[in-house]
Amino acid sequence: MNYQSQLLVLTDSKDIIEEVKGKEDDVFRCSRAVLVPGYSMYHCSWKNVFSEPIDLHHTFQAVETINGEIVHVFRYPLNNLDHTIYVFFNVSPLREEKETDFIFYSPSMQHILTIINNVSEVDSTILLLGESGVGKSAVAELIHKKSRRKSGPFLTVNCGALPENLIESELFGYEPGAFTGGKSKGKTGLFEAAQDGTIFLDEIAELPYFMQSKLLDVIQSNNIRKVGGIHQKEINVRIMAATNKNLSGLVEEGAFREDLYYRLNVVPINIPPLRERKEDIPELTDQLTAAFNQKYGRSVHLPEKTKQQFIHKHWAGNIRELANTIERLIVTNGVLDHPKQETGPFPSSEENEAVSREEEVLPTLKEARERAEKELVLKAYNKFNNTYKAAQALGVDQSTISKKIKKYTAAASPLKGEHEE
Incomplete structure (x- = not known):
């Protein structure tokens, strides 16, 4: 064997x-x-x-x-x-390393996977469309990994996060002395840094209008010119872009250049929201549960009832919302507060009679971690009544347990003397 x-x-x-x-x-x-x-x-x-x-x-x-x-x-x-x-x-078979963590079980995602396999073999410009949180970045990275450019860099640029006065120098770089406060040796732009690889322009609809014409020139000529420079430099970069907005509608409103839109829209891939590919939810749930269990050193097992509730939930935030929900479940050891006006993978009212749906507020991840840590430390101490054994069980130093017990019981009565072995 x-x-x-x-x-x-x-x-x-x-x-x-x-x-x-x-x-x-x-x-x-x-x-x-x-x-x-x-x-x-x-x-x-x-x-x-x-x-x-x-x-x-x-x-x-x-x-x-x-x-x-x-x-x-x-x-x-x-x-x-x-x-x-x-x-x-x-004795389980060795798991092969996954090419991606993206899930393609539903018919709609199977269709997209076919498109991905086809476009990965060429250098056509890709435009990824879909709601926020559907996984556009993951699809872009998968296309890159499947392409002949996979050994080259994959750079992601959030067009909405770059300051308007710096966006040109960030994308194309600048020559020495181009402006006051710049580096004396100049700077390499992101397009140049992505040479022989892929640059992914996320939130492309947020690109300022004056930069849209410059990006169009780059796509048409495969050349860039640094800020303060006079010479063009040839680049070999594949361009992918993504947005959660209606670009064609923005074109009609005059907020997005029509010529750039058609240059980007060579191969559009519309990624459906999670609620339209429910077949992917069980596998996504297992995948995310395993990932967060490993990240936080937990072994939380989500019951089948919870997974079924996940399938019927609307998930307005798509995969990102699902991931946040599962992360909160993991760090709170399977206990999650009630949301307002929605049923889902949460404890029943009988299990949390003291909780008011109208007044309940979800904890932040930091608060949830601290709450879970406090519960675990006090539970271990109550079980062993001995900081040495509690520390052994939790895999930390005895001094760490002693400090945390003092911290968590500071507002209560003083600790009783304990007999260490």
Whole structure:
């Protein structure tokens, strides 16, 4: 059998862990420590690793992790030495590195993927259209990664974030002495920095009108001229642009150049909102949950009911809103406050009777992290009544736990004396 990775655990006669050989992350795919020397195998937080109970009395068993991988568990009693060795093998197939994290399960996204595969082979200008948060930047990067320019740079420019008085020098650079306060050696612009690669002009509708004509010249001639310069410089850059606005409508209003619009609109790709591709939501939910669990060292498992509620939610903010919601669920260990005037993947009123829908305000991520940390630290201390053991369980220094306990109980009665072991 071709095992990916293994983990060996040596325990004494009472199944107290004495030594661990190997990395838990490699076997369990869980960033939170489960096997702690000095603790009983039966008191480990297996629910943070496996989706089903584990029976440590069995000589062999196959258990599924919360990430859907299979781990084989062997138990070898060493009768003469009064010890036991547990061996954990992850036997799931090695995961291939994904070309992208973008999801293409729905028919509409499958169609877009076909377009992406076709346009990636050529250097045509691409115009990505769609609501805010649908993933236009991710599609642009995927096109670049699939193209023959993939070894070159991929630069993203938010046209709405560049100051109007600096946008020309940022895009095209400037010569030495071009203006007061500039660098003595001049500056390389973003178009020049993207040589042999791709430049992605996000929020193209926000580009000032005077710059639109300059961009048109670059697209037509493949040349740039730095601010304060007199010579043209040839560039070899693929241009992609994106907007969440109606460019054709802006053209009719005179707010966007018609000739530039047609130059950009060679291959338009309209990315549908999340509510129109609900088939992608379950996979997106799993992907984002795994990513945030890894980022914050959590093992939060979203119930199927929550995922079903996600499918029926409107998601006005699209993938960005879904990601923010899942991140809040992860950092609050699955507890999220009620939003106003909307049902969704949140606790029921029975579970939060003290919460008023009219008065409830969602916490910031910082507040949510602090709340979750406080709850976890106090829970560990109440469980062990010992800062050393609490620190071991949480994987931090004893001094850190002591400081945090004092911080979180400062407003309450003084800590009772504890007997450290």
